[in-house]
Amino acid sequence: xxxxxxxxxxxxxxxxxxxxxxxxxxxxxxxxxxxxxxxxxxxxxxxxxxxxxxxxxxxxxxxxxxxxxxxxxxxxxxxxxxxxxxxxxxxxxxxxxxxxxxxxxxxxxxxxxxxxxxxxxxxxxxxxxxxxxxxxxxxxxxxxxx
Amino acid sequence: xxxxxxxxxxxxxxxxxxxxxxxxxxxxxxxxxxxxxxxxxxxxxxxxxxxxxxxxxxxxxxxxxxxxxxxxxxxxxxxxxxxxxxxxxxxxxxxxxxxxxxxxxxxxxxxxxxxxxxxxxxxxxxxxxxxxxxxxxxxxxxxxxxxxxxxxxxxxxxxxxxxxxxxxxxxxxxxxxxxxxxxxxxxxxxxxxxxxxxxxxxxxxxxxxxxxxxxxxxxxxxxxxxxxxxxxxxxxxxxxxxxxxxxxxxxxxxxxxxxxxxxxxxxxxxxxxxxxxxxxxxxxxxxxxxxxxxxxxxxxxxxxxxxxxxxxxxxxxxxxxxxxxxxxxxxxxxxxxxxxxxxxxxxxxxxxxxxxxxxxxxxxxxxxxxxxxxxxxxxxxxxxxxxxxxxxxxxxxxxxxxxxxxxxxxxxxxxxxxxxxxxxxxxxxxxxxxxxxxxxxxxxxxxxxxxxxxxxxxxxxxxxxxxxxxxxxxxxxxxxxxxxxxxxxxxxxxxxxxxxxxxxxxxx
Amino acid sequence: xxxxxxxxxxxxxxxxxxxxxxxxxxxxxxxxxxxxxxxxxxxxxxxxxxxxxxxxxxxxxxxxxxxxxxxxxxxxxxxxxxxxxxxxxxxxxxxxxxxxxxxxxxxxxxxxxxxxxxxxxxxxxxxxxxxxxxxxxxxxxx
Numbered sequence: 088x089x090x091x092x093x094x095x096x097x098x099x100x101x102x103x104x105x106x107x108x109x110x111x112x113x114x115x116x117x118x119x120x121x122x123x124x125x126x127x128x129x130x131x132x133x134x135x136x137x138x139x140x141x142x143x144x145x146x147x148x149x150x151x152x153x154x155x156x157x158x159x160x161x162x163x164x165x166x167x168x169x170x171x172x173x174x175x176x177x178x179x180x181x182x183x184x185x186x187x188x189x190x191x192x193x194x195x196x197x198x199x200x201x202x203x204x205x206x207x208x209x210x211x212x213x214x215x216x217x218x219x220x221x222x223x224x225x226x227x228x229x230x231x232x233x
Numbered sequence: 234x235x236x237x238x239x240x241x242x243x244x245x246x247x248x249x250x251x252x253x254x255x256x257x258x259x260x261x262x263x264x265x266x267x268x269x270x271x272x273x274x275x276x277x278x279x280x281x282x283x284x285x286x287x288x289x290x291x292x293x294x295x296x297x298x299x300x301x302x303x304x305x306x307x308x309x310x311x312x313x314x315x316x317x318x319x320x321x322x323x324x325x326x327x328x329x330x331x332x333x334x335x336x337x338x339x340x341x342x343x344x345x346x347x348x349x350x351x352x353x354x355x356x357x358x359x360x361x362x363x364x365x366x367x368x369x370x371x372x373x374x375x376x377x378x379x380x381x382x383x384x385x386x387x388x389x390x391x392x393x394x395x396x397x398x399x400x401x402x403x404x405x406x407x408x409x410x411x412x413x414x415x416x417x418x419x420x421x422x423x424x425x426x427x428x429x430x431x432x433x434x435x436x437x438x439x440x441x442x443x444x445x446x447x448x449x450x451x452x453x454x455x456x457x458x459x460x461x462x463x464x465x466x467x468x469x470x471x472x473x474x475x476x477x478x479x480x481x482x483x484x485x486x487x488x489x490x491x492x493x494x495x496x497x498x499x500x501x502x503x504x505x506x507x508x509x510x511x512x513x514x515x516x517x518x519x520x521x522x523x524x525x526x527x528x529x530x531x532x533x534x535x536x537x538x539x540x541x542x543x544x545x546x547x548x549x550x551x552x553x554x555x556x557x558x559x560x561x562x563x564x565x566x567x568x569x570x571x572x573x574x575x576x577x578x579x580x581x582x583x584x585x586x587x588x589x590x591x592x593x594x595x596x597x598x599x600x601x602x603x604x605x606x607x608x609x610x611x612x613x614x615x616x617x618x619x620x621x622x623x624x625x626x627x628x629x630x631x632x633x634x635x636x637x638x639x640x641x642x643x644x645x646x647x648x649x650x651x652x653x654x655x656x657x658x659x660x661x662x663x664x665x666x667x668x669x670x671x672x673x674x675x676x677x678x679x680x681x682x683x684x685x686x687x688x689x690x691x692x693x694x695x696x697x698x699x700x701x702x703x704x705x706x707x708x709x710x711x712x713x714x715x716x717x718x719x720x721x722x723x724x725x726x727x728x729x730x731x732x733x734x735x736x737x738x739x740x741x
Numbered sequence: 742x743x744x745x746x747x748x749x750x751x752x753x754x755x756x757x758x759x760x761x762x763x764x765x766x767x768x769x770x771x772x773x774x775x776x777x778x779x780x781x782x783x784x785x786x787x788x789x790x791x792x793x794x795x796x797x798x799x800x801x802x803x804x805x806x807x808x809x810x811x812x813x814x815x816x817x818x819x820x821x822x823x824x825x826x827x828x829x830x831x832x833x834x835x836x837x838x839x840x841x842x843x844x845x846x847x848x849x850x851x852x853x854x855x856x857x858x859x860x861x862x863x864x865x866x867x868x869x870x871x872x873x874x875x876x877x878x879x880x881x882x883x
Contacts, residue, residue: 378826378829381830382829382833385833385836385837389833389836389837389840392840392844393840396844396847399847399851403851403852404864404867406844406847406848406851406852407848407852407860407864409844410774410841410844410845410848413837413840413841413844414768414777414781414841417781417785417837418765418768418781418784420833421784421785421788424788424792424830425788425791428788428791428792428795428823431795431823432795437822
């Protein structure tokens, strides 16, 4: 879409605020509507719109495909290891109150923050990975055939 | 009855066993992706399977006395939080899944190398472990919506795994697609059923739901929920007319996956059916609706006869085994539909015995794929002489499939026949024996091609790789072992069946 | 007894049933694989809407905890649990859809078509010719 000047300019303007909004939704998810799922998708949208308007190759320079794979694995690992920490404090899996020695409420806060971060990383990783997987295929089927 | 877990400040492994059962494979899957090395991936998968097996055996030993382990995730008490609930039936199915997984993973090393291109290996093992996680999650959870989530995890992983067979045969793609469509419709039906139950009870916990459903059996919402759940799960477990996805998916999937799914996936779906029928809806509800006699019984008889007949005319060894699987699902459903404790015992024990028999046979089929280039019966001609160890295992598996005394298959069929006669339904006993005779015919076709149709005149021994042979022989020796040492399997399934009937009598 | 109250009072169920049947019909009747996936999506969406509609409590408001922490017992909240469940189900639906589309791309590459009847003809030939369709070289080192 190199010849669409308006799209290119607007995309360049929008990608930043989209990312910022993603972080807002991510870190306010424990108190207001939002959280990892939504933030992850918004974050992925920022990358995907950049990839659609400029080239996917440019998006891949920012986030290489191998990095996206590690990202989605890392998110899940972050999630589970947060849960596992409560084992060693004598609580059940995902019992966040074990995370803070002083107050259960603070523990719940830390827990939900870290876990939502894990969810956010995984979700954005998965969305971008799906986009890359489908986008990379186009070269193998030429346009006239579709 | 229930063994509640007390919270102590120290870390105790025994208390955390139910969640570790799920966590070990679940953490291993992203770990494999994160490390991204194909040799390491295999080792992680192997170690994760072994650890899961140990955990499952431990759980089984803990609940072997009829107690129930209840694990509260996040420390939230049951009706509100998600509960993992292990009783004898759960633990038995968990042992089956992890045992099969531990047998299949060593076998996978060479088989996957042969059937799947190298760049997919790491993701293959990750998807495989997710499939194991999903299946175990379905079994261990005590929350109905959690059942759906885990069911979909395992199903999505298995669609991917089946489609990886496309490097050998492109029909794997369409069969995976068909399975996806049908499986998703089944899962959605299941969700509708859960939604209707939620409307009536306002809870998702199985035990709580069962108590709240008491005396509501005449409500049309409850009845339609039951219908949706039975049809939805029926699509997943391939009850006879809903089986169309199964033969092709099993034929064209990679051999490892066929072996694993045939032994576990349909069994887990049957577990869901048993759990919903007996723990949530209770036998009194089933008797009131008369659904087992009117629907499940005829369908299971149809499966036993028609699917066996179709199996006789199959050209592909894997396809033959797939149709035989549908017939064997018929046996299990027949045991359930007898509506007696003995019948349920027969069903549960057949879940286990058929699991180990089918894993042996499908692994053998995979060995032929490697050495003979395919599993068509024409590929197998004379393999009895060039691959003696593999073919001997085939014969043992076939004997167990037929139900010859001294094999695992005999035990479950014997109890099934016993249960049928005990209920005064002796025509069913004749049908079981007739279906076994059909099994003799299709098994004989395999043995005949192996030993009596010699493709080439000169015999060069060309055996499958050792790692595969070891797995195959562990599975076939298990078929014989559980044919002689029947105490463990019978006592556990007896206990499981008793508990299912007990919970239906007095709520706790 | 089917009265007007019954019909109007169960409006959400009628929508649910109509959507569900539309989706199921598309899945069964359409030959194009992409259309099947679209049908599947409609089918799933109907269930999502069904769940969300049963979570509604008459007069209930959005179940968000007030910022000032003062809990007013007079306020009726809608049941948030179905929404949470459906959030999970939507994610499952996305995974299913993307997997289905990925399979369709691969089918298109292998068969050259995404029409079910054309695929069926190709498969019939393969089934009867008794051969394997792999054209590429063997993968393993055996």
